[in-house]
Amino acid sequence: MKMKRQILKSVFFALTGTLLFSCESDLEITPNNPAVFLSDEYFARPDAYVAGLAGVYGNLALxxxxxxxxxxxxxxxxxxxxxxxxxxxxQSLATDEMLWSYENDAGVREIQRNIWTAENPIVRGMFSRAQFQIALCNEFLRQSTPDLVASRNPQNAAEIPAYRDEIRVLRALAYYHLMDMFGKAAFNTEDQPVAVAGVQYDRQQLFNYIESELLAVLPALKAPRTNQSGRLDAAMARMILAKMYLNAEVYIGQQKYNECVTQLEAIIAGGYSLAPNYLANFAADNNTSPEMIFAIQSDGVVTQNFGPTTVMINGSVGSLEANGESLGVGPGGWGGAIRLRRQFVEKFNGAQFDNDVRNTIISGSRPIDITDVINRDQGFILAKYSNKTSSGANGSNQTFVDTDFPLFRLADVYLMYAECFLRGASNATASNALNYVNLLRERANGNNLQNITASQLTLDFILDERARELHWEAHRRQDLIRYGRFTGGSYNWAWKGNAQNGIAIGAFRSVYPIPVLAIAANPNLTQNPGY
Structure with a gap:
């Protein structure tokens, strides 16, 4: 944990000491006063560029x-x-994976019942945070041109071109999330002045831009697993490309499974390996996992925040079980905040999953069905994430956890490869696809008793296996949309469409609305159909 804490301290000091931003309106989510930060005065400091880099990473967490x-x-x-x-x-609460008990929390009820509007604060939070990240990246790039760097003579000057490449990838990640969830974004780069309302880019334009940016910087990025802890490398950039190519039919109406496999094979060749213990990927020291490609960092002392792992670990504590100590937080946690919908639980039905380490579902005396969302004693709970280290020690804080949130890991690469093979990628092989899936099955069961055969490797199997392997990792909505099972009524789950047993929802909900305040602030933005 020592190295991670050193990096996170840099993030903390960058944000508290220099990132003096405010977004009081949604006007492009840009600095309220750029002269305060990322300015000539700021960059006169010898350590300004490394602190600024840490601050941009820090926006993912703080x-x-x-x-x-x-x-x-x-x-x-x-x-x-x-x-x-x-x-x-x-990506997860809006699907069959989880249900939040406290529906008075702003925006939660609408998200988990699939009845959100353009005024939903969580929708606004995601759109605004991603656009803010883009604004941070743009300003760093404006202030780190070769001429400006030469005139300032900072520390680590030779490293600043590498910082710029990483910043471009972080910007591409934000644009990727906007493309995936909203289908459009206000587009700005460092070439536009600060506080200029960005033009609207649709999915095709965003796809083309993100792809070109990532391909441009890939040759200069550090090789996989060679960068400083917490910072991205070439494998992370390739993961964004692979995700885009896997979902290209949704985004731009084109198949790009061969291109996806090319990126996946490069990642697999990058030196990653499966963690021997699946649950080590979700422990307080998961930054040491050999399969972690990129994660949002968390530390209970120096970067306290109400981020996803703090929410999931405290929220996993059952109202009946009071099992928080086993997860490294207070005994009562958040009193049964998160429970599981029946349809997810059923992905682990059958004796073959009795000893599957991915099956951390706790049923106890609970009913499987949730007939009353606010009744925290209904519905099973989960113990996947933990604020304990792999050796069983507690994290540094029993509320704010040390557990990083995995955005990309090797297990996903294996499952994506198998799916591409099944969808017709000519450069993927049946033997590799089957082997990658069975490596995950062997890891989950400690032997090969639950390996599947070639005839069992189907697209439906992959969708369910992705749920078993990757649940609560913010992939499920995207997966269901790719399979045509998010909107419509071909697959319903509890409380989908605001009905206890689930009902069809409109196709327009395959993207989220543009927040009303963002449209009010930027006349270039238009609302998505249906909202």
């Missing part, structure tokens, strides 16, 4: 400059504007 309750997105709760938490809510 929400403000005054602790976990502060937000630099104006007019919104801190937790509702945390990058990873918004991502989790929009």
């Amino acid at each position: 929400t403000g400059t005054e602790g976990p309750g502060s937000s630099n997105i104006g007019g919104i709760d801190a937790g509702t504007s945390q990058y990873g938490r918004c991502l989790l809510y929009l």
